[in-house]
Amino acid sequence: MGQNEAVHAGTEDGGGDAEEFDPIGTLTLIGIYFVILVLAWVYIYFVEFLGRDLVIVG
Amino acid sequence: MHIHAYEKLWLALSIVLILALIGTVTYGAVGPGVAMVADSQSTIDAGGIDEDERFSEPRVEQVGENEYEAYVVAYQFGFEPTPIVVPANSTVTLQVTSRDVIHGFEVAGTSANTMVVPGEVSEITVETDEPTEYGIVCNEYCGAGHHVMEGKLHVVSQSEFENRGGDSE
Incomplete structure (x- = not known):
């Protein structure tokens, strides 16, 4: 990935059809963050919040 | 404008996340009937x-x-x-x-x-x-x-x- 960035650094990025640039590491990180966020939200909302006694209903 | 396929993917994921957050809160209000503490009572001395x-x-x-x-x-x-x-x-x-x-x-x-x-x-x-x-x-x-x-x-x-x-x- 670092090599690709170095290649691009000197060229104009106008055409958009430049060489392949696949930041798979970034994609993986975002995927991991996404899964953590979804699991944390499910736990916080459905288990910790709705699972408690005496939910306010009015 | 060229948008990389990965970028489209994580843009879509973030929209899904926002919709899911709103959706779960809506479900809580409609399903289990979760309510807020409202200003429903008049004041007293x-x-x-x-x-x-x-x-x-x-x-x-x-x-x-x-x-x-x-x-x-x-x-x-x-x-x-x-x-x-x-x-x-x-x-x-x-x-x-x-x-x-x-x-x-x-x-x-x-x-x-x-x-x-x-x-x-x-x-x-x-x-x-x-x-x-x-x-x-x-x-x-x-x-x-x-x-x-x-x-x-x-x-x-x-x-x-x-x-x-x-x-x-």
């Missing part, structure tokens, strides 16, 4: 609580088929009545007010939690399950004795509630 028909004598009252109302007064430093005794498997509306300063009313370990403001009546409706005992804490700093300000909420069986004369002491 905080200095004249002794003449108020609800709060001059803090108590639990039956107001309908399996529906109860608890009138609770918070003060420096405690809650009246203590304990608040309510029957199991019923709908209980707690009306809480303060006769001095701002307090909190939090049934520890549950979602029942509201501010208690002098002159205002905080109303929360909850559904009780099995008989159990909860502690109540004040979660707004209210003075030198704030840390010892506590109450009790006892959920008792229907028969035990009737034996107590339908009232808490």
Whole structure:
């Protein structure tokens, strides 16, 4: 990935059809963050919040 | 404009995430019926609580088929009545007010939690399950004795509630 960035650094990025640039590491990180966020939200909302006694209903 | 396929993917994921957050909260309101503490009650005279028909004598009252109302007064430093005794498997509306300063009313370990403001009546409706005992804490700093300000909420069986004369002491 670092090599690709170095290649691009000197060229104009106008055409958009430049060489392949696949930041798979970034994609993986975002995927991991996404899964953590979804699991944390499910736990916080459905288990910790709705699972408690005496939910306010009015 | 050229957008990389990965970028489209994580843009889509973030939109999905936002929709899911809104969706779950909507589900909570529609399904289990989660409500907010609303400003539904009119104001009262905080200095004249002794003449108020609800709060001059803090108590639990039956107001309908399996529906109860608890009138609770918070003060420096405690809650009246203590304990608040309510029957199991019923709908209980707690009306809480303060006769001095701002307090909190939090049934520890549950979602029942509201501010208690002098002159205002905080109303929360909850559904009780099995008989159990909860502690109540004040979660707004209210003075030198704030840390010892506590109450009790006892959920008792229907028969035990009737034996107590339908009232808490």
